[in-house]
Structures are given as C-alpha cells and as structure tokens.
Amino acid sequence: xxxxxxxxxxxxxxxxxxxxxxxxxxxxxxxxxxxxxxxxxxxxxxxxxxxxxxxxxxxxxxxxxxxxxxxxxxxxxxxxxxxxxxxxxxxxxxxxxxxxxxxxxxxxxxxxxxxxxxxxxxxxxxxxxxxxxxxxxxxxxxxxxxxxxxx
Amino acid sequence: xxxxxxxxxxxxxxxxxxxxxxxxxxxxxxxxxxxxxxxxxxxxxxxxxxxxxxxxxxxxxxxxxxxxxxxxxxxxxxxxxxxxxxxxxxxxxxxxxxxxxxxxxxxxxxxxxxxxxxxxxxxxxxxxxxxxxxxxxxxxxxxxxxxxxxxxxxxxxxxxxx
Numbered sequence: 001x002x003x004x005x006x007x008x009x010x011x012x013x014x015x016x017x018x019x020x021x022x023x024x025x026x027x028x029x030x031x032x033x034x035x036x037x038x039x040x041x042x043x044x045x046x047x048x049x050x051x052x053x054x055x056x057x058x059x060x061x062x063x064x065x066x067x068x069x070x071x072x073x074x075x076x077x078x079x080x081x082x083x084x085x086x087x088x089x090x091x092x093x094x095x096x097x098x099x100x101x102x103x104x105x106x107x108x109x110x111x112x113x114x115x116x117x118x119x120x121x122x123x124x125x126x127x128x129x130x131x132x133x134x135x136x137x138x139x140x141x142x143x144x145x146x147x148x149x150x151x
Numbered sequence: 152x153x154x155x156x157x158x159x160x161x162x163x164x165x166x167x168x169x170x171x172x173x174x175x176x177x178x179x180x181x182x183x184x185x186x187x188x189x190x191x192x193x194x195x196x197x198x199x200x201x202x203x204x205x206x207x208x209x210x211x212x213x214x215x216x217x218x219x220x221x222x223x224x225x226x227x228x229x230x231x232x233x234x235x236x237x238x239x240x241x242x243x244x245x246x247x248x249x250x251x252x253x254x255x256x257x258x259x260x261x262x263x264x265x266x267x268x269x270x271x272x273x274x275x276x277x278x279x280x281x282x283x284x285x286x287x288x289x290x291x292x293x294x295x296x297x298x299x300x301x302x303x304x305x306x307x308x309x310x311x312x313x
Contacts, residue, residue: 017200
C-alpha cells in the first residue's frame with residue numbers, strides 16, 4: 001500500500017481549535033445493530049432532537065463501517081430533518097465485503113425544533129455493525145459554528 | 152471529504168475536479184434515483200480565534216499488511232492547547248494497493264470512533280474521517296493509524312500512474 005507517490009495521492013491530518021462558543025454533538029452506535037431490507041430507516045440510535053434558539057450554521061458528518069456478506073450488494077444513507085431529506089447528504093457503498101460510508105456537508109439550522117436522523121436503505125440482510133469488533137463503527141456528528149456558509 | 156484551509160483577504164474561487172484512469176461510459180449523476188445525490192460543494196467561513204495544526208505529508212508512505220492498528224508514523228500532529236476548547240479533526244489518505252485497508256484517528260492514545268473508515272476491495276482507496284472533541288488545556292497528540300486485516304499481500308508501485 002502506498003500513499004504520496006503519484007500525483008493523485010495525498011495524505012494529511014489536520015486539527016482546528018475552534019472558538020469556545022462552538023457546540024459539539026457526537027453520537028455513536030454503542031450496541032450491535034443488524035441491517036435488514038427496508039425503505040429508508042433510522043440507523044440505530046443515530047438521531048438528534050435539537051431545539052435551536054438562534055439560527056446556526058453547522059458542519060455535519062456521519063460515517064458507518066460494517067461487515068457484510070460478499071457479493072453484489074448496496075447500501076445507501078442520508079440525513080433527514082423533520083422527516084424531509086437534506087439534499088447533499090446521501091452516500092452509498094457497494095460490491096465488496098466491507099462497506100465504509102461517510103458524508104460531510106454544511107447545514108443552516110433555522111430557529112425551532114429539528115429532528116435529525118441518519119437513515120439507511122438497502123435490499124440486503126444479515127449485515128451487522130458491531131462497535132465491539134475491531135474496525136466497525138457508526139457515528140453522527142454535528143458541530144455548531146459562528147460561521148458563514150459560502151456555497 | 153472535508154478539509155480546512157486559511158484564505159487570505161480578497162476574492163477566491165473554489166471548484167471540484169476529477170480524473171479517471173480509463174474512459175468511463177454511462178457514469179451519470181442523477182439525484183432522482185434512490186441513492187444518487189446532487190453534486191455538492193460547500194464551505195464554511197470560520198471567523199474568530201482559530202488555530203490550525205496540520206501535517207500535509209508530501210512523501211511516499213509504504214504500508215505493510217498488519218492485523219492490528221498501526222501508526223502511520225509521519226501522519227501525526229502535536230500541539231498544546233491554552234484553554235479548554237472544542238476541536239475538529241480531519242484526515243485523508245489516497246492509497247493504491249490490493250486487499251483491504253482501514254484507518255482511524257487516535258487522540259492522546261484513545262481512538263475516535265467517528266474517524267473509522269475501511270474499504271475493500273482496492274486497488275484504489277480514498278479514506279477520510281472527521282472527529283470532534285473538547286480538549287483540555289495542555290499537550291495533545293493526534294495520530295493516524297491503519298489496519299489491513301493481515302489479509303492479502305499489499306503491493307504498490309509508486310511509478311505507476313493513471
């Protein structure tokens with residue numbers, strides 16, 4: 001395995017110290033979760049009920065890495081806010097024995113209540129996300145900033 | 152994938168580019184399907200008292216097959232925090248090889264679950280992760296680790312480009 005030798009390869013790590021007014025929301029899947037054939041469905045406990053008192057701009061990130069049968073398969077993910085899909089939040093993975101799905105986007109949260117959910121969609125079954133396994137994990141993060149969205 | 156950068160005062164243009172090793176046909180982005188999304192590029196302008204700690208490693212890194220989480224030694228940052236502060240972390244790896252590979256971030260010896268990413272099969276893997284934490288005053292270290300399951304032999308050829 002190699003990184004950095006070709007013009008398309010890169011490797012980096014960054015840390016940013018934020019203003020102390022920034023608010024971090026982190027949630028992880030803590031118990032084993034089985035995937036089953038479904039229409040869009042909440043993934044485990046990965047949801048937030050936020051009561052926003054002042055309009056906020058946020059950085060949203062989610063990821064899920066899990067083990068499944070080999071062969072042809074696919075799983076799709078997205079975030080919904082009060083039951084409505086947030087465009088730009090979808091991700092997908094297919095065809096292998098490991099699925100690593102993640103997405104990152106910026107989000108403006110208006111004043112009011114927000115029910116934010118990480119949902120998945122698949123026609124497959126018998127997959128598991130087991131946080132006790134070596135490499136499997138699932139998470140849903142939101143960071144609220146005093147920041148301007150530019151795109 | 153996300154990243155952070157400093158921009159100097161003035162106008163800036165940001166655009167997304169792609170390249171591919173072979174001509175593709177029928178590759179369509181259609182948000183009307185169940186899984187495809189709008190092509191998306193977004194950014195946040197962060198103001199205020201920010202501090203950056205970065206390591207954009209420019210040299211080749213060879214990863215051997217390993218079955219336990221192993222440090223990618225060059226990919227780490229050490230820094231000191233003056234007051235308790237919320238922090239965000241990013242890493243990215245663009246890799247070439249065969250087999251399976253996973254990566255994660257470890258902060259002060261403790262892994263951050265949201266940064267786990269693992270893909271199979273290769274030969275090309277783009278791994279990235281994001282984490283957030285409140286770090287207390289004092290010294291800290293953020294390290295990128297990888298694991299390949301000890302499976303297939305991992306090969307590479309740094310001269311072989313698209």
